[in-house]
Amino acid sequence: MANFVKKTIALVAHDHMKKDLVEWSRDHIEQLKQHDLVATGTTGALIADTLNLSVHRFKSGPLGGDQQIGALIAEKKLDCLIFFWDPLNPAPHDPDVKALLRLCSVWNLPVACNRATADLIITSPHFSSDEYHRFVPDY
Numbered sequence: 001m002a003n004f005v006k007k008t009i010a011l012v013a014h015d016h017m018k019k020d021l022v023e024w025s026r027d028h029i030e031q032l033k034q035h036d037l038v039a040t041g042t043t044g045a046l047i048a049d050t051l052n053l054s055v056h057r058f059k060s061g062p063l064g065g066d067q068q069i070g071a072l073i074a075e076k077k078l079d080c081l082i083f084f085w086d087p088l089n090p091a092p093h094d095p096d097v098k099a100l101l102r103l104c105s106v107w108n109l110p111v112a113c114n115r116a117t118a119d120l121i122i123t124s125p126h127f128s129s130d131e132y133h134r135f136v137p138d139y
Contacts, residue, residue, distance in 0.1 A: 040065035
């Protein structure tokens with residue numbers, strides 16, 4: 001029988017996607033309560049204030065928050081990234097966004113860029129189970 005494993009989940013959303021991420025978080029609040037949550041500044045404040053969840057908030061994305069979350073990935077301190085990015089409105093910090101998504105691929109980290117993928121990740125029986133071990137490359 002699988003044991004529960006607490007994860008660290010990063011929540012990030014571009015301005016036009018923040019409402020969607022808050023709604024998604026509300027839909028999955030029971031799962032999210034069981035884990036450690038981190039987020040970029042404004043997104044973290046919205047989720048914490050709207051849903052009364054404990055969220056460690058980094059700087060706003062354009063002010064370095066994306067890079068702070070990237071550092072967690074590189075230090076193997078993050079288990080999943082839920083990043084509702086806006087593909088139709090380019091952000092001034094687009095290079096940071098691409099770097100963050102690149103790090104997810106480099107370190108084989110589960111990342112969801114839309115609601116459907118986020119639903120599948122958070123509801124997977126493997127997500128909080130000790131039976132699944134994500135392969136982490138050893139560079």
